[in-house]
Amino acid sequence: MRRKTTFWLVAAATTAALAVGTGYGAAAPPPDNPASAQDERPYVYRVHDGSHAADSKLAGFDLIEDREGDDLFVLGDAGTAEDLRAAGLAATVEQRLSPAPWGPPKRSGQAPRLTAKVAEETYYGGYRTVNAQYAHLDQVASDHSGLATVFDVGDSWRKATGRPNGYDLKAICITKKQSGDCRLSPDSSKPRFLVQAQVHARELSTGEMAYRWIDYLTDGYGTDPTATEILDNREIWVVPIGNPDGVDMVQQGFTGGPSGQQWHRKNANHSHSSGCSEGSYGGEGIDLNRNNGSHWGGAGTSSNPCSKVYKGPSADSETETQALHALYRDLFPDTRPAGDNAPADSDTQGMFVTLHSYSNMVLFPWGFNSSIDTGNDAALRTMAKDMANLAGGWQYGQPGEILYNASGSHDDWAYDDLGVPSFTWEVGPSGGTCGGFHPSYSCQDTFWNQVKPMLVYAAEHAENPYGGGTTPPPSECSATNGTNVAIPDNGPAVTSSIEISGCTGNASDASTVEVHVEHTWRGDLVVDLIAPDGTVYALKSASGGDSADDIHETYTADLSGEAPNGTWSLRVQDTARYDTGTLDTWTLSL
Numbered sequence: 001m002r003r004k005t006t007f008w009l010v011a012a013a014t015t016a017a018l019a020v021g022t023g024y025g026a027a028a029p030p031p032d033n034p035a036s037a038q039d040e041r042p043y044v045y046r047v048h049d050g051s052h053a054a055d056s057k058l059a060g061f062d063l064i065e066d067r068e069g070d071d072l073f074v075l076g077d078a079g080t081a082e083d084l085r086a087a088g089l090a091a092t093v094e095q096r097l098s099p100a101p102w103g104p105p106k107r108s109g110q111a112p113r114l115t116a117k118v119a120e121e122t123y124y125g126g127y128r129t130v131n132a133q134y135a136h137l138d139q140v141a142s143d144h145s146g147l148a149t150v151f152d153v154g155d156s157w158r159k160a161t162g163r164p165n166g167y168d169l170k171a172i173c174i175t176k177k178q179s180g181d182c183r184l185s186p187d188s189s190k191p192r193f194l195v196q197a198q199v200h201a202r203e204l205s206t207g208e209m210a211y212r213w214i215d216y217l218t219d220g221y222g223t224d225p226t227a228t229e230i231l232d233n234r235e236i237w238v239v240p241i242g243n244p245d246g247v248d249m250v251q252q253g254f255t256g257g258p259s260g261q262q263w264h265r266k267n268a269n270h271s272h273s274s275g276c277s278e279g280s281y282g283g284e285g286i287d288l289n290r291n292n293g294s295h296w297g298g299a300g301t302s303s304n305p306c307s308k309v310y311k312g313p314s315a316d317s318e319t320e321t322q323a324l325h326a327l328y329r330d331l332f333p334d335t336r337p338a339g340d341n342a343p344a345d346s347d348t349q350g351m352f353v354t355l356h357s358y359s360n361m362v363l364f365p366w367g368f369n370s371s372i373d374t375g376n377d378a379a380l381r382t383m384a385k386d387m388a389n390l391a392g393g394w395q396y397g398q399p400g401e402i403l404y405n406a407s408g409s410h411d412d413w414a415y416d417d418l419g420v421p422s423f424t425w426e427v428g429p430s431g432g433t434c435g436g437f438h439p440s441y442s443c444q445d446t447f448w449n450q451v452k453p454m455l456v457y458a459a460e461h462a463e464n465p466y467g468g469g470t471t472p473p474p475s476e477c478s479a480t481n482g483t484n485v486a487i488p489d490n491g492p493a494v495t496s497s498i499e500i501s502g503c504t505g506n507a508s509d510a511s512t513v514e515v516h517v518e519h520t521w522r523g524d525l526v527v528d529l530i531a532p533d534g535t536v537y538a539l540k541s542a543s544g545g546d547s548a549d550d551i552h553e554t555y556t557a558d559l560s561g562e563a564p565n566g567t568w569s570l571r572v573q574d575t576a577r578y579d580t581g582t583l584d585t586w587t588l589s590l
Helices: 082-086 130-143 204-220 225-233 244-254 319-331 377-390 409-418 441-461
Strands: 012-014 043-049 062-066 071-076 093-099 149-154 168-174 191-195 235-239 351-356 361-363 395-397 422-424 477-479 485-488 494-500 512-517 525-530 536-540 551-557 566-574 581-589
Touching: 043 082, 043 191, 071 082, 071 441, 082 093, 130 149, 130 204, 130 244, 149 319, 168 204, 168 319, 191 319, 191 441, 204 225, 204 235, 204 441, 225 441, 235 319, 319 409, 351 409, 351 441, 361 377, 377 395, 377 422, 377 441, 377 477, 377 581, 395 409, 409 422, 422 441, 441 581, 477 494, 485 494, 485 566, 494 581, 512 525, 512 536, 512 566, 525 551, 536 551
Parallel strands: 191 235, 191 351, 351 422, 361 395
Antiparallel strands: 012 093, 043 071, 043 093, 062 071, 149 168, 168 235, 361 422, 477 581, 485 581, 494 566, 512 551, 512 581, 525 536, 525 566
C-alpha cells in the first residue's frame, strides 16, 4: 500500500506526531463528549498495526476508509487519544484539522413546495441540499416524462415518528419507457441497475455522483449513443440520498447549525443515543450501513449508541433500512439459496452499487469476514477488477482484504438476501487536496471522470453479470492500461500499450477491445489496435459529423491469426482542429 499525502477531511491547520501510548487494557468506547472544551477540532490518529485489532480493540471507534500496510486511521477529538491508550492501541496524531467554514443557514426538513429556487440551494461550495436533490428529481421527471419516474419509497426516521424536519425517501427510475416499465415489481422485462448514495451523511461526493449520473442519462438520451443504448435496454434506478435526515444535519453543520454536525454519519434516531455529543468523535443516531440484517452485529460494529458505527438495537430496526430493503426486493428477484458459500443462479440479472467515500476502492461481499468467499466470488472479483481499472487503478477486494471487516452493510444484505451482484465504491482519494469526506466541490469533476465509466460498465453488465454459465477468458489473456494519455489536437497519434503473457494457442476470433476516451468531438478520432507483430486492426475511423462527446465502446475483432503473447498497443489520433481529449483506459481480452 502506498502512503498518500495526508489531507483527509478538510484543509489541515497543523500536523503532529504525538505518541498516544501502548497500554494493554480492555477496549474502551469512544468518548461521548470532547475531552477539552478548548480544543474541539477533529483529530486523525494513525493506529499502528491496527488491522490486526480492527475486529476487537477498534470496535466502536470511527475508522476512516483508509489503510497503509497494517496501519489504520481513526477520526476523533483530543480525548480520543486516551481512549485509544485504554484500548491497548499504539497510535500517533497524524493530523489536526480546521473546522468547516461558516455559511448561511439552509432550510431544514422537506420543503412543502420544490420550487426552482429550492433546486438551486447548495452548501459548502456547491453540494446540493436534500431539498435541491428532490427538486432535481421532480424537474428531471417533468423535462423527460418519456424517460423518468419519481417514487416515494419510504420515510426517514423523523418523518416516520412524526418529528419535525423529516423527509421522504425518494428514488427515480430512468429508462426509455414502454408498457410495464418502472414498476415496483421484480419481474421487469429489462435488467435493472440500482445506484444508492449518501447513506453515510457526511460523505458529500456520493450524492453529487448520483446527481450527475441522472443528468448524463436523461440529457444524453438521443444524442449520446452510450446513454441511449443504456436507456433503451436497461432500467436505471437511483436513490440519491439514502439518509436524508442525516444529510440535513450535515448541511446544518456547515451553515451555522449545531457545532460538529458536519461530521454526522448516522441517521437521526436519537431514541437510543440521546445526550451523545455531536462531532468527529461520535454522535447520535444509528449507522444505517451497520444496521442491515446480514451478519448483523459482527466485526466493525459497536453496541455503544454514541459510536459512529452503532449497529442499532436490533437488525433492520431503522425505517430507512426497512424502506431500502423493500425497494431492493421490489427491483430484484431472489436467485440465491441460504448459506454463505451458496452461489446465486448463473443467469441472475441486475446490479447494485452503493456509493461511499473515500479511498478509491471497489469492495464486494463478504464484508463481515474476508476469510469467507461468496459462491460468486470469481465473478464479483472479476467485475470489481474491471471497475477498478476503469477508474484508473483503484484498489479492489473484499473489505477485510484491503481495509477492514464490516458487518451489516447494504451490499452484503442485497447479495445475501437476493443474490444480486452488489458493490461498494469508495469515491475519492485518501490524500491530496481532494481527499476525505469533505473535498472541495471543484474536485467533483475529477471524481465524475473516474466514476462515469464504472457506472456505464455496471449498467452494461446488469444483463448477465455472472456469465450465464459461460467461462470467461483466462485472466492472463486479458489486461488493462488505465494510465491517462493526452491526445493532441490535430496532432500525431498517441499509443498506450498492454503486455500479454502466459496465454496458449491463438487469440480469439471474437476478441474484445474496451476503449474509454474523453473527447469533445469524437468524430475527429481514429482508433487502431496494433498487434505484437505490427499488424494494424482498425477499430474506429474518423467521422466529422459525429459531434458527440467521448468514446465508451467495446469493439470486437477477429484476432485468431495472432499469437496472443507480446506487446499490444492502442493507437489514437485526433485528425481535425479545435477539440482535445484524453485516452482514459482500455482493456484487451483475447
